[in-house]
Amino acid sequence: MQFPPRQTKKTTIYDLAELAGTSASAVSSVLNGTWKKRRISAKLAEKVTRLAQEQGYAVNMQASLLRRESSRIVGMIVPKYDNRYFGSIVETFETMARERGLFPIVTCTRRDPELEVEAAREMLGYQVEWLIATGATDPDRITDICTSAGARSLNLDLPGSRAPSIISDNFAGAYGLTRRILDNCQQRLGQMSPLMFVGGRASDHNTGERLRGFKAAHQDAGLSPDPSFILPCGYAPEKAEAALEARWASGSAMPGGMFVNSTISLEGVVHWIKRSGHYGQDMPVMGCFDWDPFVTLLGGGIEMVRQDVPAMLRAVFSIIDSGEAPEPIIKIPPIDMHEMAEA
Amino acid sequence: MQFPPRQTKKTTIYDLAELAGTSASAVSSVLNGTWKKRRISAKLAEKVTRLAQEQGYAVNMQASLLRRESSRIVGMIVPKYDNRYFGSIVETFETMARERGLFPIVTCTRRDPELEVEAAREMLGYQVEWLIATGATDPDRITDICTSAGARSLNLDLPGSRAPSIISDNFAGAYGLTRRILDNCQQRLGQMSPLMFVGGRASDHNTGERLRGFKAAHQDAGLSPDPSFILPCGYAPEKAEAALEARWASGSAMPGGMFVNSTISLEGVVHWIKRSGHYGQDMPVMGCFDWDPFVTLLGGGIEMVRQDVPAMLRAVFSIIDSGEAPEPIIKIPPIDMHEMAEA
DNA sequence: AATCAATGCTCCATCGATTGAGCATCGATG
DNA sequence: CATCGATGCTCAATCGATGGAGCATTGATT
The missing domain is CATH 1.10.260 (434 Repressor (Amino-terminal Domain))
Known part of the structure; x- marks a missing residue:
């Protein structure tokens, strides 16, 4: 043509x-x-x-x-575009950058540490003034690369130790979520028993904090969490599904309720539940750390925690605008979401 | 600090x-x-x-x-990051660009025509060699801007007339989807009756083609589609919900089955269905043009059409690699998705 | 000894926009 | 009429990387 x-x-x-x-x-x-x-x-x-x-x-x-002396370019690296949380982070970042006359460039690194570093270097080549490392596997490495190239960096979602970090209050969010799931167990099943924890990586800070909140909530409810119920199997849906299948196949007991550590893992969990038929017509009592509108509609009264993306990015830009961070780690309280409550 | x-x-x-x-x-x-x-x-x-x-x-x-003479920068504008379709377009675009040693820059224009134009100009300032306009409200305007600045452009998802366009085969996809929904009606309700069409904009090419497929499938099944059942109310969930609520409030009949024109609209539709209780315990027989893993898990056997993003981007890069398009509009067949079938 | 090719560099113009310094011109003022 | 400030512009250096042209040096060849 x-x-x-x-x-x-x-x-x-x-x-x-x-x-x-x-x-x-x-x-x-x-x-x-x-x-x-x-x-x-x-x-x-x-x-x-x-x-x-x-x-x-x-x-x-x-x-x-x-x-010119200043480029007014701000960069962001982000692990994936496949869920609402990162999607809204990117969208909000771009909008807020534009409002300030900055040019946002964003790239997705697919949770690949090598790609994170490569992308960071590339952005520095474009003279970014700030680089926001979102959910980076090795935030301090990114910070070092930026520092030695004369750019500034911030960590978002997962904290690092050498640049200011803006993260959700994972402990408080997980504590509240766990309490809500346990309360729902009491109401629906007539009793509380330890929950299963599915998804995330044991090595990452957020999963660690959420586990801490999960355990504290069990303790405060007079329960002792079952260590064999804790399955931080990674984020991919297949991994969550495989983890549940493995437990089930081994003949071990399955829990009455579950704490699922991301919507992405929840996909695998719900899929397994439906496929295995273990819970029959009902669903187990569930909660998910992260929010997706369809989860609300899934039924079964799944509790959710929605991370407060606008507040997180307001914190990010307040640092960019002023050039300084009030404290090394800023924790933003997430928002409790109940089924249908967002209507 | x-x-x-x-x-x-x-x-x-x-x-x-x-x-x-x-x-x-x-x-x-x-x-x-x-x-x-x-x-x-x-x-x-x-x-x-x-x-x-x-x-x-x-x-x-x-x-x-x-x-240097060539920048090796390729730009993309995309309406939103809030659904799996655009998310995977962006992710695939970035990956394929990097594989070729190109530097991808992507920006989200929130379905705002002014922002589309502004973003396009900005990208031209960065010397992009190609600009991919995804789901643009006015693709030809973007093409003109690119042409006069010596850059090349492509349309993705929605076609334009002055640059090569890569789109889904919306007619065929909608035809097949409609047939499947009608078949499900026959099986589950014991009879076929005209479906409702919810979501999208009457003015956009894709909605038009999907409506054409929708109508053709009705005709071929011996049904005449009911014009008052056609509600191209826009893409936002609230709009779909409001459109259904308005119909319901007016006392008009509600259909046995629905064709929903995006996952984003489906959010509103499912929400209304659950909230209104009109369909009781059951869901209406439904189908959705677009795919989301949670929809699979929603139950109710919702049929879906998944647009073939990898094939679409292969077509995009084949044009970028060779510099020429085999035909003005390349239609990529989408993929039928049945409940649980993707496991 | 003169010639020549190969080797290993350096010099400098260039890409397009920016900006401090400076040069005309003009009307007003003492 | 000389002076001055205001007005309206132009000149040229500069940012950092690139690459064609060219200059030494070395070793081999006639």
């Missing part, structure tokens, strides 16, 4: 200068808004603006940024 | 040249891999590489790109 051929050469300020019968510096100042300060007449400004429009001129950012 | 202060100045090839006792051009050629061609000794190359490592040197892309 023949589409209009690309123009051979891009219009530059020199082309516009020639067309307007003026100098490149006049054109530049008109187009970047400094023309009043530089005492360019309104008449010339208008002429240049019109010509730029006509010629479809777009400033060459490479040239412009090379000359 | 005091974190390590940023380095005042970034290391440049001139700094490395001085440290290595050589010239900037030697350093440059070592670092960009042309040193053999330029007959730099392996000894010097190794020394420079080591120094670059030690100093945390990162090439200044702005300077490098300014000098």
Whole structure:
């Protein structure tokens, strides 16, 4: 198919200068808004603006940024785009960056440590002023790379030790969620028994804190959590499903209630529950650390914790705006979500 | 909190040249891999590489790109990050771009026509070589902007008339989906009756084609679709919910089955169904144009159509790789998904 | 000894936008 | 009429990386 051929050469300020019968510096100042300060007449400004429009001129950012001191580019790396939490982080980040006249660049690193590092280096090459490492497997490595390249970094979702970190209050969120699940057990099953904990990585900070909250809530409810019920099997749905299947196949007891450590793991859990038929028509009493609108609709009164993404990004940009962090780790309380309660 | 202060100045090839006792051009050629061609000794190359490592040197892309002829940057604009379809488009796009040594930049325009144009201009400023307009409200406008700036563009998901377009085969997908829903009606309700069509915008090409498939399938099943059952109320969940509520409140008949035109609209539909209680314990027979793992788990045997994102992006990159499109509109057949069938 | 190719570099113009410094011109003022 | 401030612009250096052209040096060949 023949589409209009690309123009051979891009219009530059020199082309516009020639067309307007003026100098490149006049054109530049008109187009970047400094023309009043530089005492360019309104008449010339208008002429240049019109010509730029006509010629479809777009400033060459490479040239412009090379000359300027600040790039106003902010970068973010994010593990995946496959769930609502990271999706809203990216969307909110872009919106808030634009509001401030910053140019956001985001890239997804698929939970691959090597790709995280490679992506960080690449962004530094583009002169990002800030790099937000979201859910990074090795945040301190990213911080070091940024520091040595003269850029600043922040950790989001998972904390690091060498840059300010903005994370959810995982302990409090998990504590509350566990209490709610246990209460639902009491109401629906007539008794409380230790819950199963499924999903996440035992090595990551969030899972650790959530486990701590999970255990504390058991203790405070007079229960002692069963260590064999704790399955931090990773985040992928298949892993959660395989973990449950393995337990089930081994003939071990299955719990009355479950704490699932992400919507992604919940996919696997619910799939296993339906497929195995272990719980019959009913679902086990469940709760999920993270939110998805369809989970609300799944029925079975699944409790959720929704991380407060707008508040987290307000904290991020407050650091970017001011250049300083009030404390090394900022914990944002997440929001309790009950079935249908968001309507 | 005091974190390590940023380095005042970034290391440049001139700094490395001085440290290595050589010239900037030697350093440059070592670092960009042309040193053999330029007959730099392996000894010097190794020394420079080591120094670059030690100093945390990162090439200044702005300077490098300014000098080079091609930027190897590819841009994409995407409406939202709030569903699996666009999420996987972005993730696949980034992965495939990286495989080719291209640098992907993606931005989300929140279905805002002004933001689409602004984002496109911004990307052109960064010298993107290709701009992929995904689900754009006015694709031809984007194409024109790109053409006049000497960049090439492609349309994805929604077609335009002035650049190659890669879209799902919406007619075939909707036809098949409608048939499946009607078959399920026959089986579960013992009879077929016209379905309701909920979601999407009447003005957009995809909704139009899906409606055409929807109607054709009715016709071929010996039914005439009820025009008052067609509710292209937009994509947001609240709009779908409001549309159903309005119909219900008006006392009009509700259908036995529904064709829902996106997972996002389905959120609203399922929410209304559960809230209104109109369908009692059962769900209406349903189908959804788009896929989400939780919908599979919702029960009620909701049929889905999953758009073939990998095939779509393979088509995109085949055009980028070769520079030419085999035809103006490439239609990719979507994939039928049955409840639990993906396990 | 002169010639020549190969080796290993360096020099410098260039990409396009920015910006401090500076040069005309003009009308007003003493 | 000389001076001055305001007005409206232009000049040229600069940002950092790149790559064509070219310059020494070395060793081999006639």
